[in-house]
Amino acid sequence: MSAIPAHVGIIMDGNGRWARQRGQIRTQGHLEGLKTAKRVVKAASEAGLSYLTLYVFSTENWKRAADEVAFIMALVRQYLRGELDFYRENRIRIRHAGDAGGLPVDIAKELREACEDTRDFTGMQVILALNYGGRDEIIRGIRKLLAERGGPDSPGEIREADFRRYLDNPDLPDPDLIIRTAGEMRTSNFLLWEGAYAEYWVSEKFWPDFTEDDFKAAIAQFGQRERRYGGANS
Numbered sequence: 001m002s003a004i005p006a007h008v009g010i011i012m013d014g015n016g017r018w019a020r021q022r023g024q025i026r027t028q029g030h031l032e033g034l035k036t037a038k039r040v041v042k043a044a045s046e047a048g049l050s051y052l053t054l055y056v057f058s059t060e061n062w063k064r065a066a067d068e069v070a071f072i073m074a075l076v077r078q079y080l081r082g083e084l085d086f087y088r089e090n091r092i093r094i095r096h097a098g099d100a101g102g103l104p105v106d107i108a109k110e111l112r113e114a115c116e117d118t119r120d121f122t123g124m125q126v127i128l129a130l131n132y133g134g135r136d137e138i139i140r141g142i143r144k145l146l147a148e149r150g151g152p153d154s155p156g157e158i159r160e161a162d163f164r165r166y167l168d169n170p171d172l173p174d175p176d177l178i179i180r181t182a183g184e185m186r187t188s189n190f191l192l193w194e195g196a197y198a199e200y201w202v203s204e205k206f207w208p209d210f211t212e213d214d215f216k217a218a219i220a221q222f223g224q225r226e227r228r229y230g231g232a233n234s
């Protein structure tokens with residue numbers, strides 16, 4: 001038996017290209033991508049994962065056309081409402097990573113309520129990275145640290161483990177595996193601190209075409225990886 005990752009992060013990319021390839025508008029790709037997200041959440045829960053972080057919308061994605069942004073936000077609202085029964089049945093807990101203060105107020109409220117409604121569920125946790133940026137999370141963390149400590153009196157005392165307390169979800173273990181679709185070989189500001197030693201798996205498929213079997217293949221291949229964390233095993 002090979003090791004199952006406890007925490008998987010997914011950079012769900014390629015919705016726009018998927019749509020363009022079919023002569024459709026970009027938003028059609030987001031609609032189709034939502035279906036993939038639902039299938040993958042189910043597959044991850046069945047595979048026995050403890051945490052799944054989905055990169056839904058980055059702090060840089062506000063640069064896009066206003067109608068595309070509005071469409072994505074409407075999909076998020078639909079997802080949060082429509083999946084509540086599924087979370088209940090599967091005891092899935094919803095969490096948020098990112099800056100809630102920078103989200104439209106109705107989305108922030110919807111998200112807060114979904115987190116609240118599912119907070120006692122002890123199955124898999126799905127972390128929605130929404131208005132999330134790794135650099136933004138670190139900067140917000142530094143602000144929290146300074147606010148709590150009243151300034152850098154003794155900067156030498158700040159250790160990595162201390163700083164972790166100021167991240168969005170300090171209790172989560174680091175991601176073991178980060179999957180990215182659409183063939184792009186970059187982090188795009190995803191889990192910069194937490195992903196320091198994550199294994200990467202890149203699929204050439206656009207996110208709407210990504211299947212449960214692709215997900216399972218990534219998990220299986222992860223089991224073959226040798227993680228050294230800078231050490232030397234042989």
Ligand code: IPE
Nearest residue numbers: 012013014015016017018056
């Ligand atoms: C990922 O697909 C979804 C979001 C970033 C919100 P894209 O919309 O980035 O699709 P491409 O990369 O343009 O194909």
Ligand code: IPE
Nearest residue numbers: 011012013055056057058188
């Ligand atoms: C990363 O994809 C963000 C999400 C998947 C939400 P992007 O499409 O924004 O990344 P870049 O611009 O190709 O780096």
Ligand code: MG
Nearest residue numbers: 013014015016
């Ligand atoms: Mg993209």
